[in-house]
Amino acid sequence: MRILILGAGGIGGYFGGRLASSGVDVQFLVRPSRAEVLARNGLVIKSPLGDLRMPVKTMTAATEPVDAVLLACKAYDLTEAMEAVAPATGPSTLILPLLNGIRQLDLLDARFGRKHVLGGLCHIGAMVNPAGEILHLNTLQRFVFGPRMPDQTDAAERLFTAVRPGGFEPVLSPAITQEMWEKFTFLATYAGMTTLMRAPIGAIMAAQDGEAIMREMLDECLATAAAGGHRPREEAMTQMISSLTERGSAGTASMFRDMARNGRTEHEHVIGDMLARARTAGVPAPLLRLSLANMQAYEAQRSATAAG
Ligand SMILES: NC(=O)C1=CN([C@@H]2O[C@H](COP(=O)(O)OP(=O)(O)OC[C@H]3O[C@@H](n4cnc5c(N)ncnc54)[C@H](OP(=O)(O)O)[C@@H]3O)[C@@H](O)[C@H]2O)C=CC1
Ligand SMILES: CC(C)(CO)C(=O)C(=O)O
The missing domain is CATH 3.40.50.720 (NAD(P)-binding Rossmann-like Domain)
Incomplete structure (x- = not known):
């Protein structure tokens, strides 16, 4: 082949x-x-x-x-x-x-x-x-x-x-479409939160309301996935929550690493798409909104610096 x-x-x-x-x-x-x-x-x-x-x-x-x-x-x-x-x-x-x-x-x-x-x-x-x-x-x-x-x-x-x-x-x-949705749900939260907080999972968990906010962002993504008929399966859900709330974890999304090196990011494709789907489904998504604005502001600043 x-x-x-x-x-x-x-x-x-x-x-x-x-x-x-x-x-x-x-x-x-x-x-x-x-x-x-x-x-x-x-x-x-x-x-x-x-x-x-x-x-x-x-x-x-x-x-x-x-x-x-x-x-x-x-x-x-x-x-x-x-x-x-x-x-x-x-x-x-x-x-x-x-x-x-x-x-x-x-x-x-x-x-x-x-x-x-x-x-x-x-x-x-x-x-x-x-x-x-x-x-x-x-x-x-x-x-x-x-x-x-x-x-x-x-x-x-x-x-x-x-x-x-x-x-x-x-x-x-x-069940590849379901698996892709599970990864998308996880990644939108993982990338959204690590870029918003400019910090790895462990540091976010050390913040007073870090875990609560992480779970709220995940809930927005879960509700969006469910509205599209792709609620994550139990095992995937357990794994997501465990990775997203792991104490001491140095884990960051690749979007965070792209941002840390002042690189271009896939924010519209991941966070922007999740937010657009939330809006279409009528799912309230204030944290996705904040996270997308954060990335768009980053991109605007990056372009302005590159231009001048
Ligand atoms: N890296 C990772 O660990 C993971 C990445 N992913 C996903 O995989 C995807 C790819 O990521 P990653 O491998 O990290 O990205 P990279 O930026 O490392 O690699 C992408 C490559 O695609 C090449 N490319 C883009 N457009 C063209 C084109 N028109 N013709 C030829 N080559 C082209 C780029 O070439 P050039 O060098 O010329 O720019 C670059 O080498 C992303 O969606 C990412 O989110 C998923 C899981 C993990
Ligand atoms: C979730 C993870 C780490 C899995 O490979 C990823 O795809 C990313 O950070 O972009």
Whole structure:
């Protein structure tokens, strides 16, 4: 199976590198500056689960259809990324988005047709350092995907067989849309609160009303998910509450880390989308509103500083 990975950043580089090193037929569709670094140094992964350095196949423009496209860009690059992968999609190409959030599904369905678009997510901590190396920040490497409609089941199983040698124990989920909603619900709260408080979970828990406010934000997201028919399952709920209220935790969302380095963030795609859905469903969401305004003010300040 020929697999094209759009983006050799944190997650694309990590999972793509693991696949390439297992002999899976993967190619990376990257922009010229990334292609140059990869040509010079190869793909480098530094991970507690084992380092990797190897040459990988790259291209800066797709020319012909492949069997599967893995999308591993940030949400703010999705529109351009969709156009970049379009020449790689044919009548039977599967598209697997690994982005956080949920809105990408509607955008991809509209561009490529729902039958081509699987659901997917990953639990991992990975980033690119200034030398262009992929740093795997912990031992998480959960890669989950699945069909969103019965007609996709066989093709999703074929993709599962193809990526299995990668060594990161992929999961073929029969309930991928629900899993994506559970992650979206968790992430909107996690990113919303750590960016709003400019602090990790443990420090927020040390504030007098920290846990109460965290739970209020989570309640807004839970009510929104439930209104859309995706109330998190019991086990997911227990896990979310435990991570979001863990005493002493140094945990921060990647959005917080993007903000800490004065980078662009996916706030509209995560917090903005959750707030928009809350409003559509008539769910009161004052904390999501505050959190989105916080991120928009950050972005305005960042743009003003960059401009002048
Ligand atoms: N990193 C993590 O630990 C996790 C990330 N996620 C989610 O995964 C998604 C990706 O995140 P992450 O890997 O961290 O992001 P990165 O910024 O590390 O990587 C994204 C890559 O996509 C590339 N890219 C964007 N547009 C194009 C394009 N048109 N053509 C070619 N390449 C393109 C970028 O290239 P360039 O270098 O040229 O800008 C960049 O290398 C996000 O939605 C994130 O929320 C989910 C779980 C964990
Ligand atoms: C929730 C988490 C840490 C899981 O990988 C994540 O996706 C993020 O912080 O963006």
